[in-house]
Amino acid sequence: MVTNILVTGATGNVGQEVVRLLSLQELPVTAAVRNPIEAAKSFGSNVRCILFDFTNPDTFADAFAGINKLFLVRPPAIANIHKITPALNAAKRAGVEEIVFLSIIGADKNRIVPHYKIERAIEQLNISAIFLRCSFFMQNLNTTHREDIRLRDRLFMPAGNGRTSFIDVRDIAAVAVKILTEVPDKSKGELSRNRAYDLTGTVALTYYEVASIFTTVLGRQIQYTNSSIPIFVWQMLRQGFSWQFVLVMVGIYTTARYGLADLVTSNVHQLLEHIPISMQQYVEDYRQCWLCLQPIAVG
Structure with a gap:
């Protein structure tokens, strides 16, 4: 059939x-x-x-x-x-x-x-x-968070010091x-x-570690701001995202903030018979998304 x-x-x-x-x-x-x-x-x-x-x-x-x-x-x-x-x-x-x-x-x-x-x-x-x-999509960093990285040299999310097993x-x-x-x-x-x-990657990273990877690959300093939840909500709404979308994002980042997003499994490796794509490889592959000759100041 x-x-x-x-x-x-x-x-x-x-x-x-x-x-x-x-x-x-x-x-x-x-x-x-x-x-x-x-x-x-x-x-x-x-x-x-x-x-x-x-x-x-x-x-x-x-x-x-x-x-x-x-x-x-x-x-x-x-x-x-x-x-x-x-x-x-x-x-x-x-x-x-x-x-x-x-x-x-x-x-x-x-x-x-x-x-x-x-x-x-x-x-x-x-x-x-x-x-x-x-787990959290790596590609959210070149879609939802692209402009903050490209224009403001920052990872702007309320994830605290929690680790996330990006995929x-x-x-x-x-x-x-x-x-x-x-x-x-x-x-x-x-x-x-x-x-x-x-489904997860092979390692759980803090956003400080992710910022360090971005800094190395892009050749300029990328900082993780570790925003508070109220400020994150206000900024996301100001950028035009809907309440429903922002609340879902808050839920996801709160999970990371409280150490509940660090689960690492071997399911991707077992199903595909190859090691999952790393954060380093992802940033290298999508590098063009965040290139900006003249970053603007954080507002």
Whole structure:
């Protein structure tokens, strides 16, 4: 049977890489996006792009038609689980047999984060589910925090002295593709595959150590400001981020601040049979993102 895979969040950090890897393997992959015409220009002819919006049920039927596996990414702007469950129910009705959900470490115990409720909602569907519970994405540093590093030479987050087991989204995507393309071994009773993997890098770093790596690679001093939570919230809102997004970020950084983000596992190494990408390698690979000839003063 041909496996048809739908990827939500297909233009985001992880989703885009998942689509790219599936496309390289010439596997049937559909990118669920808000603007199919623009997405098609980026993905090329090997990727089918279709209109999909979690808040618009009229887009569900066409998106899920003929799909048997779903790579699910929560839209950053949606924290209310009730805006996501209609799509999940539609996926099951359409015949989706398996959901691989991009979750976060500790989601099974942290009832505050929306990922906890999404995991519970998926379990209630009674279909195969795999939760990829990931540590903090390295790529948040070249997206959400890019301008602070590029223009102000600082890592600005309220993570205290806590350690974080950062992971590169390229490793996450590779794990997701491996799982999405697996064929269950019926002789081993692998028909029901409800699993969860904690995905991390090989070491937990403080943000002071991360700043030191940036300083070495970029050749200029990058400082970790160790912001307070109120100041972080005020600055992020001032930069135009939504309340919902900022609160999720506060939750993640508070986890690090209290020493709850330092878990290191060997799951990536075992699944991919190679050592996870290091912070040093990540910064070197993305170095161009933070180059700035004339940094501005911190305001």
